[in-house]
Amino acid sequence: MKKRLKKKAAVVQHVLFVAMNLALVVGIFIILLLYINSVKENTIFDKIYLSEDISLLINTIYSSPGNIKYFYETQATDLTKFSFRFIDNEAGVNEIDSKESLRISYPYGSNLLYYEDFHSLISPEKIIFLKNNNYMEINYENEENEILNKLICPKINTKDENWEEKDKLLLIDPGHGYSDKEKKDYGTLKRTLKESIIMENIAQALKLIPKVEFTREPGIYLSNIERIEKTKDYEITISLHTKHKQDNKNSLRAYINLNTFKSNPEIFKKQKKIACNILNSILENTDLDGATIIPIDPDKLSNTDTRKILKNKEKIIIYLELDDLEFANSKQNELPNLIHNGIKNYFENE
Amino acid sequence: MNKKAITSFDMLMTIPRLFFLILVLLSIVILIRSEIKTEIDIFEAESSLLTHRLIYSTNGISYYDELNDRLYPGTIDLDKLNDKDIQNILDSSIYYEVENKKIAANITIKDLDGNEIKSIAYNEIWFKEWFEKYKAGWSKGPGGVRGKIKQVYVVLKQGDSYKSAVLETIVLIPNS
Numbered sequence: 145m146k147k148r149l150k151k152k153a154a155v156v157q158h159v160l161f162v163a164m165n166l167a168l169v170v171g172i173f174i175i176l177l178l179y180i181n182s183v184k185e186n187t188i189f190d191k192i193y194l195s196e197d198i199s200l201l202i203n204t205i206y207s208s209p210g211n212i213k214y215f216y217e218t219q220a221t222d223l224t225k226f227s228f229r230f231i232d233n234e235a236g237v238n239e240i241d242s243k244e245s246l247r248i249s250y251p252y253g254s255n256l257l258y259y260e261d262f263h264s265l266i267s268p269e270k271i272i273f274l275k276n277n278n279y280m281e282i283n284y285e286n287e288e289n290e291i292l293n294k295l296i297c298p299k300i301n302t303k304d305e306n307w308e309e310k311d312k313l314l315l316i317d318p319g320h321g322y323s324d325k326e327k328k329d330y331g332t333l334k335r336t337l338k339e340s341i342i343m344e345n346i347a348q349a350l351k352l353i354p355k356v357e358f359t360r361e362p363g364i365y366l367s368n369i370e371r372i373e374k375t376k377d378y379e380i381t382i383s384l385h386t387k388h389k390q391d392n393k394n395s396l397r398a399y400i401n402l403n404t405f406k407s408n409p410e411i412f413k414k415q416k417k418i419a420c421n422i423l424n425s426i427l428e429n430t431d432l433d434g435a436t437i438i439p440i441d442p443d444k445l446s447n448t449d450t451r452k453i454l455k456n457k458e459k460i461i462i463y464l465e466l467d468d469l470e471f472a473n474s475k476q477n478e479l480p481n482l483i484h485n486g487i488k489n490y491f492e493n494e
Numbered sequence: 495m496n497k498k499a500i501t502s503f504d505m506l507m508t509i510p511r512l513f514f515l516i517l518v519l520l521s522i523v524i525l526i527r528s529e530i531k532t533e534i535d536i537f538e539a540e541s542s543l544l545t546h547r548l549i550y551s552t553n554g555i556s557y558y559d560e561l562n563d564r565l566y567p568g569t570i571d572l573d574k575l576n577d578k579d580i581q582n583i584l585d586s587s588i589y590y591e592v593e594n595k596k597i598a599a600n601i602t603i604k605d606l607d608g609n610e611i612k613s614i615a616y617n618e619i620w621f622k623e624w625f626e627k628y629k630a631g632w633s634k635g636p637g638g639v640r641g642k643i644k645q646v647y648v649v650l651k652q653g654d655s656y657k658s659a660v661l662e663t664i665v666l667i668p669n670s
Contacts, residue, residue: 161504168512172519179523189532196536200543206588207547209556209565233590251596253544253588257553296563405561439561 297420318347349480422486553587
């Protein structure tokens with residue numbers, strides 16, 4: 145009996161010993177699992193990655209000469225877990241509701257010649273970077289459709305509160321019409337006629353500007369020489385044209401006199417400013433692909449080139465040309481108001 | 495052998511086994527930690543970006559035509575480089591902090607024979623200080639400086655004349 149009891153005690157002891165070892169192994173396994181889980185949950189690398197990536201992105205956007213809108217999203221990590229802050233030229237990233245001391249930041253090169261509007265962001269799905277002329281913004285996704293190809297207008301004071309009451313201020317040239325000779329020379333009578341009528345309609349609608357005058361009445365033909373002569377009596381002349389679309393792009397051009405750049409810089413700036421205001425007004429309200437202001441030398445153009453109207457260096461003359469006749473046709477009702485707004489901005493804003 | 499002694503022996507042998515277990519556990523933890531990288535080396539990207547910004551951005555050294563509001567990337571305006579304010583313009587357009595201890599650069603324009611035409615620095619004070627360390631080859635560890643030299647062919651514009659040239663940039667970034 146005593147022998148049996150002693151054997152039983154030995155077995156129990158042995159079992160206890162094995163159980164203890166098993167418990168130790170399980171404990172070690174759980175500790176390892178917890179450790180690996182903590183490594184997985186650790187966001188230090190994500191924060192470092194995001195702060196450096198965003199800093200590099202800001203530097204990249206500043207290094208480009210054009211306007212940019214960039215949507216930042218990444219598969220590498222979940223942006224909604226973090227908050228972003230841009231202070232003291234550093235892109236800072238932290239978990240939401242985490243201590244400020246855990247924020248990780250990386251410096252970027254700011255541009256003091258720009259106006260920077262960098263918002264603090266909490267749980268963004270995407271981050272929007274927008275560089276538009278001398279303005280740089282970082283924000284959440286917004287619904288506004290930024291006009292990235294908006295032109296920068298020269299700074300020159302053209303403010304005049306009484307512009308609408310002045311005589312001999314504004315002359316509108318609705319193209320040169322078409323002559324009987326052109327009717328015989330060109331086989332494209334239908335198109336030329338259509339262009340002429342559309343431009344005349346747009347010009348006539350500009351009668352909403354008081355005291356505006358026209359180079360010619362609808363249906364009348366006027367030669368280049370006659371039109372150039374008329375520009376001498378008016379402070380500002382706007383010549384309206386359209387042409388056949390060359391490619392899939394639909395754009396708008398404003399030609400100005402290159403020779404005034406050196407001979408009459410003030411006139412050059414004013415020409416550019418009024419062209420810029422009109423083009424921006426049309427760009428903001430239509431779906432044009434782009435707009436450009438092109439200085440040309442009218443002295444080097446042939447006498448039959450309608451842009452010869454730019455010849456006068458003492459007056460502000462711009463030659464507006466739409467790429468697409470169908471576009472001009474479809475916007476006959478809107479274009480006069482947009483051109484009017486552009487002229488209004490020229491006189492009413494500094 | 496005494497049975498009690500056998501039991502005591504078993505208990506005693508647990509100690510080295512525990513010790514060995516702890517050692518294995520620590521090894522696993524250390525191995526995992528050693529393979530986790532928290533530093534990202536962005537020196538190449540950062541230095542290239544500074545070069546790009548100096549040369550190709552609107553406030554850089556490339557020629558900007560006011561007539562057309564257009565920048566000509568790769569056409570360097572020597573008149574702009576000779577402007578007394580160019581240093582301030584560059585320092586303002588790439589601004590890190592009042593005393594920029596982050597990055598510095600030097601731009602040298604040479605003709606095709608290698609003769610220097612013009613040289614300007616971005617963050618001049620720190621460039622001079624770091625350049626000595628860079629020349630000495632001190633590039634690793636805290637206090638070291640890493641550098642990148644890049645050469646590109648450019649067109650040099652002075653007034654109305656144009657000629658081919660080589661533009662060399664040295665970008666220096668300290669380690670700490």
